[in-house]
Amino acid sequence: EEEEELTPWKEQENWEAHQVAKASMAAGARDKKAAKQEYEFVLPDAVEFVTAQAIAGNLEIEDREQEEARAKAEKAAAAKSAFERLQEDRRTLPMYEYREMLLEALEQHQILIVTAETGSGKTTQIPQYLHEAGYSKAGRIGCTQPRRVAAMSVAARVATEVGVKLGHEVGYSIRFEDCTSDKTLIKYMTDGMLLREFLGEPDLVSYSVMMIDEAHERTLHTDVLFGLIKDIARFRPDIKLIISSATLNAEKFSEFFDYAPILNVPGRRYQVDILYTKAPEADYLTAAVTTALTIHVREPAGDILIFLTGQEEIEAAEELLKQRTRGLGSKIGELLIAPIYANLPSEQQAKIFEPTPAGARKVVLATNIAETSLTIDGIKFVVDPGFCKQNAYSPRTGMESLVVTPISQASANQRAGRAGRTAPGKCFRLYTHHSFTSEMDEDTIPEIQRTNLGNVVLMLKSLGINDLMHFDFLDPPPSETLLRALEQLYALGALNQRGELTKLGRRMAEFPLDPMLAKTIIASEQFQVSEELATICAMTAVGNAIFYRPKDKGVEADNAHNAFHRGNVGDHIALLNCYNGWADDDVNFSTQWCYQNFVQVRSMKRARDIREQLLGLMERTEVQLVSDAGNHDAIRKALAAGFFYHTASLQRNGSYRTVKSPMTVHIHPSSGLTETMPRWVVYHELVLTSKEFMRTVSEIKPAWLLEVAPHYYSKKDIVDESSKKLPKGLGKAPTEA
Numbered sequence: 001e002e003e004e005e006l007t008p009w010k011e012q013e014n015w016e017a018h019q020v021a022k023a024s025m026a027a028g029a030r031d032k033k034a035a036k037q038e039y040e041f042v043l044p045d046a047v048e049f050v051t052a053q054a055i056a057g058n059l060e061i062e063d064r065e066q067e068e069a070r071a072k073a074e075k076a077a078a079a080k081s082a083f084e085r086l087q088e089d090r091r092t093l094p095m096y097e098y099r100e101m102l103l104e105a106l107e108q109h110q111i112l113i114v115t116a117e118t119g120s121g122k123t124t125q126i127p128q129y130l131h132e133a134g135y136s137k138a139g140r141i142g143c144t145q146p147r148r149v150a151a152m153s154v155a156a157r158v159a160t161e162v163g164v165k166l167g168h169e170v171g172y173s174i175r176f177e178d179c180t181s182d183k184t185l186i187k188y189m190t191d192g193m194l195l196r197e198f199l200g201e202p203d204l205v206s207y208s209v210m211m212i213d214e215a216h217e218r219t220l221h222t223d224v225l226f227g228l229i230k231d232i233a234r235f236r237p238d239i240k241l242i243i244s245s246a247t248l249n250a251e252k253f254s255e256f257f258d259y260a261p262i263l264n265v266p267g268r269r270y271q272v273d274i275l276y277t278k279a280p281e282a283d284y285l286t287a288a289v290t291t292a293l294t295i296h297v298r299e300p301a302g303d304i305l306i307f308l309t310g311q312e313e314i315e316a317a318e319e320l321l322k323q324r325t326r327g328l329g330s331k332i333g334e335l336l337i338a339p340i341y342a343n344l345p346s347e348q349q350a351k352i353f354e355p356t357p358a359g360a361r362k363v364v365l366a367t368n369i370a371e372t373s374l375t376i377d378g379i380k381f382v383v384d385p386g387f388c389k390q391n392a393y394s395p396r397t398g399m400e401s402l403v404v405t406p407i408s409q410a411s412a413n414q415r416a417g418r419a420g421r422t423a424p425g426k427c428f429r430l431y432t433h434h435s436f437t438s439e440m441d442e443d444t445i446p447e448i449q450r451t452n453l454g455n456v457v458l459m460l461k462s463l464g465i466n467d468l469m470h471f472d473f474l475d476p477p478p479s480e481t482l483l484r485a486l487e488q489l490y491a492l493g494a495l496n497q498r499g500e501l502t503k504l505g506r507r508m509a510e511f512p513l514d515p516m517l518a519k520t521i522i523a524s525e526q527f528q529v530s531e532e533l534a535t536i537c538a539m540t541a542v543g544n545a546i547f548y549r550p551k552d553k554g555v556e557a558d559n560a561h562n563a564f565h566r567g568n569v570g571d572h573i574a575l576l577n578c579y580n581g582w583a584d585d586d587v588n589f590s591t592q593w594c595y596q597n598f599v600q601v602r603s604m605k606r607a608r609d610i611r612e613q614l615l616g617l618m619e620r621t622e623v624q625l626v627s628d629a630g631n632h633d634a635i636r637k638a639l640a641a642g643f644f645y646h647t648a649s650l651q652r653n654g655s656y657r658t659v660k661s662p663m664t665v666h667i668h669p670s671s672g673l674t675e676t677m678p679r680w681v682v683y684h685e686l687v688l689t690s691k692e693f694m695r696t697v698s699e700i701k702p703a704w705l706l707e708v709a710p711h712y713y714s715k716k717d718i719v720d721e722s723s724k725k726l727p728k729g730l731g732k733a734p735t736e737a
């Protein structure tokens with residue numbers, strides 16, 4: 001209403017007259033003078049009112065518009081300058097000077113080996129150069145990474161550098177998570193995902209360039225990719241291949257790829273002083289924390305990078321650091337702790353890249369991921385305890401476990417190099433000089449030579465590669481390991497007696513899971529519990545980051561966790577109970593429930609995502625979805641149908657012995673069965689720490705083994721074991737609720 005009145009006013013040329021008229025109308029029959037008076041009386045107010053409104057309104061509008069415009073301009077300028085700054089940074093990387101040379105070389109050669117010091121810009125820059133040079137017009141530019149976290153973090157960085165939203169033109173793909181779209185031109189992915197892509201697209205036709213990055217890491221999947229892409233190069237002359245690596249092994253790669261040219265980009269590296277301990281450290285975790293604190297109080301500014309072997313150690317170190325600095329207050333400078341490991345949620349991963357505020361010092365607690373895959377600016381001090389977690393596999397026994405192992409000299413040197421990227425630095429080795437020179441291997445043994453090949457053999461078989469003994473491996477796996485894998489796949493029913501893929505094997509290969517897990521899911525249909533097994537598989541795929549136990553609420557946490565185990569149901573069913581508790585209609589995936597039960601929300605969400613994908617794959621492979629959550633026997637039978645390799649029986653001395661091979665193992669302290677000690681168990685995995693531990697354990701009945709794996713077990717295996725007398729109190733009968 002006001003508007004209506006105001007508009008004609010403003011437009012009226014003679015608005016004073018209009019006012020007079022209005023006022024006189026209001027004044028009715030009053031004379032002009034009176035009207036004028038009233039006008040005079042009315043006007044100031046009216047004017048004030050009008051101007052106040054109109055001007056204020058106008059100003060406000062103007063202000064808002066101006067402000068918006070200014071903010072927009074500022075933001076654009078800021079964004080532009082941030083963007084420009086990023087572009088300038090890009091031009092300072094060692095890789096940049098070799099941009100033209102690289103592009104020219106790639107025009108002339110189909111395969112190119114590129115080596116450069118870590119942090120030179122191989123991973124982030126080369127795919128961008130190729131994109132800028134027009135390669136993305138002919139197809140996607142792919143780049144593999146051995147590690148999930150690296151694929152995600154590098155893709156995010158490149159999306160920022162290109163100035164696009166992550167998942168659009170620049171994306172990534174890792175197991176159970178695809179962050180790409182039809183638009184994606186630069187795609188980072190784990191080497192395992194590319195291997196999976198071969199199943200759907202054996203000639204990689206949607207790619208114009210494929211870069212196998214971090215080749216020096218020699219992961220199992222990267223090694224298999226070498227053989228596959230070498231083959232592709234022969235019948236796809238249009239595809240370009242880049243093998244990039246830190247400064248190791250270039251000649252070997254070149255030779256393998258028919259003497260492909262090597263582009264060696266000299267790096268910048270500052271002097272790094274290397275310090276050793278005088279005597280071996282008994283407890284490297286405490287030693288690492290002490291060293292970091294010593295650096296913090298004694299050394300000049302510069303961030304610290306500590307190499308640890310896994311999430312558990314990193315969390316323990318974080319706790320210890322906090323404990324030691326608590327109460328010191330302003331006596332020491334601020335210490336920011338930034339952990340990084342594979343299961344860390346991506347928001348928190350970004351934290352390690354944030355610049356350290358003046359006066360503070362950052363301590364990055366990292367796994368091997370920071371050795372070459374990720375570059376963190378500002379690190380001047382490296383603390384290297386000299387260990388990493390590695391697969392170990394014995395083809396003789398078929399036993400596979402994760403073992404904390406001394407690193408190689410090559411690794412130690414890479415780690416030290418992280419301290420000298422932007423300025424001179426120091427590396428504190430928590431081992432003796434003698435250990436370094438005479439106890440450490442020169443190079444890390446390629447993973448293909450120390451891991452179970454079941455998964456890879458199944459994948460190669462589905463790609464139609466039958467003669468594995470003659471597959472073009474850079475370094476062939478031990479033939480016993482290959483034979484073991486074939487045997488295992490045969491026992492699982494994935495291969496027939498001639499070593500050919502069966503229908504079951506083809507279905508198993510569809511699942512991005514270990515063959516034992518894939519078999520479990522498919523077998524679970526016949527026991528009417530496929531939904532339960534999908535849940536259990538999803539929960540095990542999340543890893544060991546589900547339950548947590550805060551020190552100050554240990555009892556509450558234990559009680560909550562014990563509730564999942566009620567009735568000694570075994571760890572697999574406890575995982576199922578946990579998930580079903582969260583998914584219950586009343587709880588409806590609530591975060592609150594997770595807090596109350598001391599369960600990690602993020603892990604649960606990931607389990608839910610994985611579960612959804614498994615259900616999708618089950619539909620595709622025609623595994624019927626059937627549910628019988630209360631039927632614990634059926635669930636464990638289905639488990640045994642996939643995991644009959646992972647069985648153990650109780651011995652007189654209270655330890656366990658794996659059923660088919662003489663090996664002593666124990667129930668992991670995290671299990672719910674440490675006190676029950678059932679006579680026969682099936683386990684998810686072996687981990688070697690202070691002892692060989694079975695992690696995630698369930699009780700089975702030995703007769704089931706004959707039922708689900710008649711190829712593998714004979715009555716004798718079971719009778720011999722079962723007839724052994726056990727001391728009183730051991731091997732109690734199952735106490736199903």
Ligand code: CDP
Pocket residue numbers: 093116117118119120121122123124125153154157353372373374375377
């Ligand atoms: O692959 P390479 O080790 O040769 O280097 P890169 O990963 O491409 O990293 C090049 C530079 O990008 C590093 O030195 C970092 O300064 C920067 N970068 C970053 O700031 N944040 C990331 N997430 C990745 C790289």
Ligand code: MG
Pocket residue numbers: 119122123124213214372373
């Ligand atoms: Mg890299």
